[in-house]
Amino acid sequence: MEEHPEGDRLTLPTGALVFRRGEPVQAIHVVQRGLVELSSGPRNRMRYGPGELFFYEDLVAATEYHSRDAKALTPLALIRLNRTGFLTLIHRHPTLVLDLLLKQHQRLRQQRSQARHFY
Numbered sequence: 001m002e003e004h005p006e007g008d009r010l011t012l013p014t015g016a017l018v019f020r021r022g023e024p025v026q027a028i029h030v031v032q033r034g035l036v037e038l039s040s041g042p043r044n045r046m047r048y049g050p051g052e053l054f055f056y057e058d059l060v061a062a063t064e065y066h067s068r069d070a071k072a073l074t075p076l077a078l079i080r081l082n083r084t085g086f087l088t089l090i091h092r093h094p095t096l097v098l099d100l101l102l103k104q105h106q107r108l109r110q111q112r113s114q115a116r117h118f119y
Contacts, residue, residue, distance in 0.1 A: 007079040018070035018078070025058045025066055027080045034076035038068040047073070056100060059083055 007030075012018065018029060018036060029036075030053045038055060039045045046068075048054045058066050081089065090096055 007081050007085060010076075010078040010080055012072045012076040012078070014072055014074055014076075016072045016076070018072065018076075019066050021066050021069050023066050025061075025064055027082045028056045028059050028086050029054055029070075030079040030081070032077040032079060035073040036070055036076055036078075037073050038070050040068040044068075052103070053100065056086065057104075059086060 008027075009032075010018075010029075021040060031048050031050050033050055036048050036054065037045055038048070046054075055066070055068065055070065058068075061067070
């Protein structure tokens with residue numbers, strides 16, 4: 001990911017919004033440094049840290065709009081890839097798709113586990 005020339009590098013302060021729910025999806029982001037929180041409500045939050053890619057689900061969804069707000073919880077360094085750059089990355093590194101599926105599965109398992117505590 002570091003060597004991907006099509007990626008834009010961004011640096012954001014704590015509290016800055018990366019994107020808002022309802023905005024058109026233009027890119028995916030990879031966290032280089034810091035923490036970002038994606039939220040669609042007070043009980044629906046996900047955090048991403050260094051080396052993690054977000055929010056590819058919106059990029060491939062039919063709606064073409066962000067389903068969550070993304071906010072920097074700490075000073076944040078990101079790489080932003082547009083749809084073409086993301087598809088090029090997958091073409092060059094096909095096992096990336098397997099890694100993304102594994103991470104998504106782990107997140108869903110974690111969410112189900114946490115949901116048990118609310119009932």
